[in-house]
Amino acid sequence: MMEQDEFERYLIENQAAFAAWGTFISSKINEKISQKLGKDEALMFLKVLATPRVKTVSSALGKVSRKGYEDPVNQMTDLVGVRFVVLLSSHIEDVSSMIESSLEWKASISKDYLSEIDKNPKLFDYQSKHYEVRPISDLIYDEIKINKNICCEVQIRTLLQHAYAELVHDSVYKPVGEVPKAAERQIARSMALMETTDELFCNTMEILTNVNKLRNDFLADLQGLFKEKIGNHYLNCDLKINYLLLDEFRDYYDEGSINKILTLINKKKYIITKVKQRSETRHIFSQPCILFLYWLSTTINTDTIKSRWPLPGSFDDLEIILSDTGNSTAH
Template sequence: MMEQDEFERYLIENQAAFAAWGTFVSSKINEKITQKLGKDEACMFLKIPAIHRVKTVSSALGKVSRKGYEDPVSQMTDLVGVRFVVLLSSHIEVISSMVESSVEWKASLSKDYLSEIDKNPKLFDYQSKHYEIRPIKDFIYNDVNINKNICCEVQIRTLLQHAYAELVHDSVYKPVGEVPKAAERQIARSMALMETTDELFCNTMVMLTNVNKFRNDFLSDLAVLFKEKIGSHYLNCDLKINYLLLDEFRDCYDGESINKISILVNNKKYIIIKIKQRSEARHIFSQPCILFLYWLSMTISTDAIKSRWPLPGSFDDLDIILSDTGNSTAH
């Protein structure tokens, strides 16, 4: 059994390594989320910033005293950890797949609330998905040596699960006094209610996704076309602006529109030049929908566009677009 003073020395000597490994893991997963969802959606996807935390020496020593670990170096998997909090249970799997598919570490699932529920359907208890993540091999990160045996615990949970844990974890799972049976019953009831709420939220999101699928696919196609014709570094997608415009003019595009827009941009090379010139100074010119707006200005009347324009703070941008296409009129 490792002596306390030996474990304490290990903790002190490896504080920098714990912090470096936690930084590496959290930054890589955050990067993967941004790559998959885009900058805007990634910011909305995580409900709390995912920042690593290193367990203090005193906290680690206290846990050893409570748990009686024989080999705390290998048994304590949460000396450094990072928590990812998302809105819905369906979002948990998005991050789980990133954790499990990474070639930069070995990940083992240490706690899965869904498996626990399968084993005990009557269970209404503390929920979270936990992974133990260790490097494939020793390496150096930010000038710090990281041993392949160092573990970072990654927790993935929903906002409802997080609220539950924050409220009851210290008082029920780590009691500082007597916990009445009535209190345990209240906690079980709250978890049952949260599971129902999460299910309703997930069903609602499926409905919203289905009804907006065509619009969202069209925006994705516009973004691909923008990157191809204008360049990725000119793109700064603002989902709210794009959705407002595409929702307002929903009756003006169909399954053939993206091909027509592509042909327009190929034939009217000045559009590419104008967008590049203005993308930094004028926000709307860095949006995927700018390609749609140029095409729209040549498809429906100027009066129709202006009467339906959903961005009152961007009438000047609209006039610029209309002027480029020879359709400008005073508003």
């Protein structure tokens, strides 16, 4: 059995390594989220900043005393932890797949609330998905050596689950004292309500996703075309602006529109030059939808575009687009 003073020395010597390993994991997963969703959506995806937390020496020693670990170096898997808080339970699996698919660490599930529900469907209690994440081999990160045996506990939970955990575990179960059965009943009822709420939210988002599939797919195609023809460094996607424009002119595009836009760009190569020149000074010219707007200005009546234009603060940008395509007057 490891002596307390020996474990204390281990903790003190490895504080920097714990922090570095937590930061490494957090940064890598955040990168994956940004790559998958894009910068704007990634900022909205996580509801709480995923900041690594290193357990203090006194807290770790206290836990050893309570739990009676004989080999705390290997048995304590939460000396550093990172928590990812998402909006819906369906998002938990998105983060899980990023953790499990990484080749930069070994990850094993230590707690899976879905498996626990399958085993005991009548139980309504704390829900979260936990991973034990260790390096594949010793590594250097930010000039700090991280031993391959160092473990980071990664938790993934929804915002509702997070609120439940904050209340129940910090205010009810952690303090020393009796917890009346009436209080436990209230807690169980609240978790049942949270499960129902999450299910309703997930169903709602699925309905919205299906309704907006054409728009979202079209925007993704426009982003890809912008990166290919204009350049990724000119792109500064503002989802609100793109959604406003694509929703307003929804009846003018379909699955084949992206090919028509590509044909226009290849034919009128000045469009690429104009977009590049204005992208830094005029916000709308750094948006994927700018390519759609150029095509739209050559397709429908100018008065129709002006009367339905949803961005009053960018009306002069519309005039510039119409002028570029020779449609600045009604026809």
